[in-house]
Amino acid sequence: MSKSLLSFQLEVLFWSDTHSYMKKMNRSHMDFFNGHCFFHMFLLLLLTITSIMPVVINPKEIESCRHTTIILIGATGDLARKYLWQGFFELFIKEQARLTTFTFIGCARSDQDSGEIKLQKILLDVVSCDDISNISPGNCQILKKDFIKLTHYHMLKGEEMYASLNDKIEVFQRKAAKQAEGVGIGFISDRIFYLSIPPFAYLDTSRNIHKFCRPSTPYSGLRLVLEKPFGKDYASAKFMSDELAKHFREEEIYRVDHYLAKPIAMQVLPVRTNNVHLEMVLNRNHVEKVEVVLTETSDVKDRLEYYDEYGVIRDILQNHLTELLLLVTMDLPKNATNKEEIEQNKIRVLQKFQALSPGDILLGQYQNYGSEIQEGLQKSGSTHLTPTFAAVLLRINSKRWQGVPFVLMSGKKMDERHSYIRIVFKDRSFCLPYHTCKNRSELIFSLSHGPAKIPSILHTLNLPIYLQEGMFHEFSESDIANKNLTQYRAFSLIQNTNAYASVISSVFHRDRTGFIGTDHLLQSWNYWGQGLSVLGDNLPKLYPGGKGSFRNLSFQYDFKHIDFNDQTFSKSNQRVDLILSDEDINMVSHNMAQIPDTFLGNTLVSASTDSLIQRLVEDLANSALDAIRKRGIFHIAFSGGAGPLVLFSKLATVPYLFPWKQIHIWMVDERCVSSNHTEYNFHNLDERLLRFIDIPMSNIHPMPTYLFTDICNPDDLGSKLYENHMQKLISNQRLDFIVLGVGMDGHTASLFRGQNSLKERTRLVVLTPGREGDSIKQRMTLTFPAINKAREIAVFVLGSHKHEVLKVISNDETNADKWPITGVNPDQGTMTWYIDHDALFGKSLS
Structure with missing residues (x-):
């Protein structure tokens, strides 16, 4: 018998016996071993002992055990309920087979008893294995139970409660460190603070985290995760950034834009990298226009106060749509894994964005918005001009993109829910031999919903695109932009990952690629702040909301102009208030009739x-x-x-x-x-x-x-x-x-x-x-x-x-x-x- 075959048989025998032994262990022993570095160390040492060739392993040379405490502040809020706890659960499943252990602490303002009950109910209701492959229902229940046992509640109201939170974190870390010490391996610990709270509370919360909860031991790390908005203009974004910088290093701050973590968005750069012929035509000589769109069917009733202050441009265009546009327009990095170069290339494009004028922006507001505000916020008698729809004509003054119109569009209560990036090439600018080329070439990254129903990449038949084998499935039934699929090839990812699961995994692995750095943020607000400043008191065009909204808001554009198709509405002359007296009007009329042809x-x-x-x-x-x-x-x-x-x-x-x-x-x-x-x-x-x-x-x-x-x-x-x-x-x-x-x-x-x-x-x-x-x-x-x-x-x-x-x-x-x-x-x-x-x-x- 060969040594390799003998080795294989012994390993099979070992794993079979180990599995049988573990099944015989009572549940209390399993609870002790499950999820702990000691358990993984135990299996590793047993495998070494039973190998065919004697190997001496120094435990100090083995990878250190890593214990991560994830603290979610705002643990019972809407975002936590919908996405974050499920994302933490998926991280736990993904990482628990490695030398990694976790503690999860949910913080909110509810008292300890009611907060614990509320958090337990959320975990039981929302955590599931539905979107996780290769996990049986039985195993899922075990994993879910283990996850809930590792999750704790902590009431967080005043400064003294941050001190007690730190005490609680250190108890769990000492326990994990003691277990690692018992088997002679190294130990490192991490703290991830995820702030799912209103932005006005960011600075006080972050100051208290730094003051009371920053780890004092070596080999300990800290990360601070923030959700948008990161300011409402340049000045507020700069102030918040400066304040955070007093307590946190740049590499410790993770500003989330979850659209960058959507599966199809994460494929934009790989598609460009893997298709040299596509990259050669992504420029002003071949691209006719680029559209980045995010439409929603929902209203804003669940966040009236926030929305009335921020509006659609600050809520969607300044962040999500701008970031998606940068994926298309940035220069590719020389090294696809160089995160710093990717970030700098994005900033360079932002610096080339042309200043906006009032004529570059179309605004709309669904008809019931005003009544919803008055009813929900008790603000009767006031006028609310907050736009719920915006279409912006954007220009990039670079050698690559000069002359190409870019349109960013988003709206609430629209006909359908859809988000996509659409690149339209000039007629016959890219066409294979013997194709009829009756239609423009198009490439569409459909991020969610829409006629394609699922996240997908679509391209016209005359625009060949290579997609990585084993990652995509071609499907045959879809309808995009009211065109039959015979004009397109459409592909969906074989495995879709929840965007927030990707965000959380990236934070855990210290991958800042999909997050917004300070320089990046300020450059973006430098552009959008100027754009918002030129709007003045422009009234948004009213649209019905729901079916028929697209027809009411239809517009046309080229590189120089953008305007609604309905010419009865003028975005530049909407107020009809009487601002001139009769004397003024007579003076104007008289002088207008007497303007000379010359001066001096x-x-x-x-x-x-x-x-x-x-x-x-x-x-x-x-x-x-x-x-x-x-x-x-x-x-x-x-x-x-x-x-x-x-x-x-x-x-x-x-x-x-x-x-x-x-x-x-x-x-x-x-x-x-x-x-x-x-x-x-x-x-x-x-x-x-x-x-x-x-x-x-x-x-x-x-x-x-x-x-x-x-x-x-x-x-x-x-x-x-x-x-x-x-x-x-x-x-x-x-x-x-x-x-x-x-x-x-x-x-x-x-x-x-x-x-x-x-x-x-x-x-x-x-x-x-x-x-x-x-x-x-x-x-x-x-x-x-x-x-x-x-x-x-x-x-x-x-x-x-x-x-x-x-x-x-x-x-x-x-x-x-x-x-x-x-x-x-x-x-x-x-x-x-x-x-x-x-x-x-x-x-x-x-």
Whole structure:
């Protein structure tokens, strides 16, 4: 008989005898052994003794026993009842065969006796093996009973109860450590605090955990798990993050977005990694659009107070849908297992999200929402504009995605429940030979529900996708987006894991891949906070709720626009409150009829503020394209001050209009302050525009106000350096376009009345004193010779406070020494005044 066969037979004999012996043991012995490191150690040593070859094992070389205490704060709440206790049970089943032991402690505010009864009932009702494979009903009952025996209740109300909680944790840890010591193996312990409580309680709870429950022994770890929301805007998210950082290291904090743990969501990156041909067409050249959707049929009655404060954008779009979009749009990491690289790649995409404007967001509210709020929160007589539906047109300004529209959509009380990522490719952009290609290629990650009924991946027949063998099952009956399955191949996972079971397992194994880091969170809120700030008091469109909601909320979009199909509803003009008196209306009507075509002998464009900004942007784009067609390059200079800020913000939302690689940006003037000063013109340009556009650094030309010795030191010759720079790069020193403003004292650029700089006739750039009485004593500015050489000059004037200066200079137009703006007189170019109605008529009309 061979040694290998003999070894096999002896092992079979050993396991058979051991099994028989264990069955004969009474239940009390089994209770002692079950789930303890000692039991696993016992089996391991017996197996060693009975092997055919004598092996000497040093117990200290064996893997240490690990005891984990999981403390669920909010143990009797809705989330705990629906998902968390089942997730802990599945973790217990999965890990209990290894050198791992557990204690589970549920904490809530109920007193000890009633809390224990409530928790026991929850465990008996909700813990099951229905979704766990390869466990018989009999074994399930045994495991469930063991799990419940390891679960304890602790009332948690004040600080002293955190101290007693810590005492309880340490009793269980000492017991486990003693058992490990008895068999001579190492011991490590972990504490996982899972906070299933309202977010307003996070900081006090986390402080008490740190103060009273942080382990003091070596080889002990701690993790803090938080559920969304993680703030309601950038400021609150930053405050919460800073407070947590006082007590917890970044690697100890696990912010949960359970959508990232949904089985199909977890397949997005593997599908991209395993399909090189797919990754090659995931870009602007081949993708027509991407939609990320989460619709629900339920209302918000069970969480009215939370929802009325947060709304659908904060509740769903800022987190779940944004995170799903990042899975599609991030660059793949060089190493698929490098968690840090994955996180950094996501942050890089977030940094390229274009700022939102009001026109990029559609809002809706189901009709009964207001009455539900008044009834549920006893807030009669108040108006609640909280949106329960939102569709947002999102743009990513990167080389990969420039020009592709992304739509994030979510709503309550919709026709159906469904969540999915849909990637639509351009017609015939990806097609196998001999296929008819009558339809666009599509790839759909269906995360839950919907026509496919179960989580699945669907792709059109002309888009071949490789899915890992043994993980997926192809099914034949489905209907997605009202199309017959003959257009698709559809696959479901053979084994689906509950999202919260995956979350809990990842926390246990310290895998932070599917969790939201602090930098990631703040970058996301930086984007969405700005988006929410532009909404103002826009009223959401009412929809019936339930069947017919899709039809009522149908919309259309492309890269530039998104709007409801029902044109009787205007998202930008919804209020009908009477805001003008009869006198105001007569004044407006009279002045509108008398808007002249010129101002100071040059072309005048006048409109409402928003329309005027849009017109200037369009004129800038046309001028840039014309210059690039003729000369291959476009040089534009922006002045400082408050006026251009709104223009910068608008330009940032439409970067696709401009070929930025052929555009050079210059400064008309600069204040002599430090580069991080709020009045530093270039700082404002960078914050409002440059960070959002894909322009080469070499195309950006700030004024050199600080060179060698001090800010704007004349000996440094900074103005001469800038002038030489212009002469070198700009043909004939002739800028293509200059945007100027007008101060209330009539100055433009940094050319102020009575100063020698007004008389400069040769220099293009000079240092000049600041305005009289100004705290900023010196500036750098272009001179009239540089300004008047430009091909096109736009003078941009907003606000009723500018009316008086416009009125004065129109009557004293030749006095440039007193009113410097009148010294702007193009040598050969054109000049256009862009003046909004408020500035032109002298009274705010909005």
